[in-house]
Amino acid sequence: MFDHTKDYFNVFLRRESFFDMMKRLYDTFKDERYFGTYQGSIPVLTVCDPEIIKQITVKEFDHFLNHKPIVPTYYGVDPLWSKNLFSLRDTEWREMRSTLSPSFTSSKMKIIFSLMTECADNYVNYFLKQKKPIETECADNYVNYFLKQKKPIEIELKDTTTRYTNDVIATVAFGVTCDSINEKENEFYRMGKKTTTFTFLSNMKFLMYSIAPEFCKAINLQLFSSDIYHFFNKLIKDTIEAREKHGTVRPDMIHLLLEARKGKKVDDSSTEVIDTGFATVQESAIHTSPTKPIQEITDMDIAAQAMIFFFAGFDSVSVLMSFMGYELVVNPDIQIRLQKEIDDTLEECNGKLTYEALLKMKYMDMVISETLRKWPAAVITDRVCSKPFTIEPINPGETPVHLKVGDSIFIPNSAIQRDPKYFPNPDTFDPERFNDENKGNIKPYTYIPFGSGPRNCIGSRFAILEAKTIFFFMLSKFTFVAIDKTQIPIKLSKKSFNLAGENGIWVGLEQRSK
Structure with a gap:
């Protein structure tokens, strides 16, 4: 084991980005199957070997069921964080994941896409005629907003894409109409921004929870401010009351949870073969097998x-969109080829995009997949040992690693996906890695942007569909170009745990000639 306590403090003190730190540590021990660090006072085993990753996340999943809790559930200090799907543990997690899984099937994505396109039509008509009241939900909202501009305009991609993701979530999950591109400070967007912005104080809270959870409990330290609690609690209360009053049924997680509260389990036996893309993670059988109803929701x-x-x-999907936009700027040949595929698809659809047509676009999926390889929103995934487990030695000089209950595991997926032995010339943005001929040669468990095993990201389909939709509409009308504010090569911000540009990710939009 190696002591790299100072590395984590450098991240918390904003001296180095979390992405750069993990890449540096991984490269330092590139010939090792694993290495040890300390997160504060807590030892962490970082696993780099694909076979061990398979063991931990799939084959021996029962030994590594849970994530490391940022705010332990049993403390009761921060229920919005400790009770969510990411933080739930053991049986509670199994039951909640099984309940929520039907919200993210391919058939549900098709319904969600239909809702998006209906709203997009309304949005296009408003901006074209300048008569109808603003109704926002989807990609065309943003396209037509920019079409009104008489000259190419400068945009910061993270700001622009979070406004889009905010409005999509508002309508798809809550049935709330927002227009974050025009109404810049609407409450829904303002709270989303506040929830996902990590200030220096936020970083210190995370650090305190990682090294002194009992002290945090004693002083009742909460991650989020009281207005965020009030916003989400009121939003859910109002949504539930409105649905029960009007008998509203929407294909989302709130509906599934309300049904589960009544003792019902929604079944989705869809056998659709079309899926959102190569990077989509599949649901494990444990999420679709019968479980007892969750009690006392x-x-x-x-x-x-x-x-x-x-x-x-709100945040993770916008990371994908922001860095994809950046890569299209610095790789104009890739952008031209993608626009050609978009134009051909529109022609085949007689000018109206369909769900099936979008998901059959091979080059679009290749570009999305390569963005997720080079810039995964999750820098690491993690697990906590729930049953004693031993990693047996294989290489010369190794000794058995005995993991006990409570030991933490990091899987540095972002660094693995930049390893030249798995992805040659890893810093080059090359969608051809994911063409029909090459993608089958990718070594299993070296490409895991949404994690792997039963505890993978439940929302991969949603994220990929959302990104494909906005880029289809944007690139059908605009070309992303470099401007004076565009930082090439990009440098990562040291102020955020999440991937972000040091000075934002600025690009220009030039309207395409017909």
Whole structure:
């Protein structure tokens, strides 16, 4: 084991980005199957070998069921965080994951896509005619907003894409209409921004929870401010009351949780073969097998699931969109080829995009997949040992590693996906890695942008569909170009745990000639 305590403190003190730190540590021990560090006072085993990753996340999953809790559930200090799907443990997690899985099937994505396109038509008509009241939900909202501009305009991609993801989540999950591109400070967007912005104080809270959880409990230290709690609790309460009053049924997680509260389990036996893309993770059989109904689902439980869905959808998906936009700017040949595929698809659809047509676009999926390889929103995934487990030695000089209950495991997926032995010339943005001929040669468990095994990301289909939709509409009308503010090569911000540009990710939009 190696002591790299100072590395984590450098991240918390904003001296190095989390992405750069993990890449540096991985490269330092590139010939090792694993290495040890300390996160504060807590030892962490970082696993680099694909076969061990398979063992931990799939074959011996029962030994590594849980994530390391940022705020331990039993403390009761921060219920919005400790009760969400990411933080739940053991049986509680199994039951909640099984309940929520039907929200993210391919058939549900098709319904969600239909909702998006209906809203997009309304949005296009508003901006074209300048008569109808603003109704926002989808990609065309943003396309037509920019079409009104008479000259190429400068945009910061993270800001722009979070406004899009905010509006999609608002309508798909909560049935709330937002227009974050025009109404810049609407409450829904403002709370989303506040929830996902990690200030220096936020970093210190995370650090305190990682090294002194009992002290945090004693002083009742909460990750989020009281207005965020009030917002999500009121939002869920109002949504539930409105649905029960009007008998509203929407294909989302709130509906599934309300049904589970009544003792019902929604079955989705869809056998559709079309899926959102190569990077989509598949649901494990344990999520679709019968389980006993979750008992005593409270409004707080529902609010906690809504919060984590909002958190992931608002910020993580916008990371994918932001870095994809950047890569299209610095790789114009790739952008031209993608626009050609978009133009051909529109022609085949007679000008109206369909769900099936979008998901059959091979080059679009290749570009998305390569973005997720080079810039995964999750820098690491983690597990906690729940049963004693031993990693047996294989290489010369190794000794058995005996993991005990409570030991933490990091899987540095972002660094693995930049390893030249798995992905030659890893810093080059090359969608051809994912063409029909090459993608089958990718070594299993070296490409895991959404994690692996039963505890993978539940929202991979949603994220990929959302990104494909916005880029289809944007690139059908605009070309992403470099401007004076575009930082090439990009440098990562040291102020955020999440991937972000040091000075934002600025690009220009030039309207395409017909």
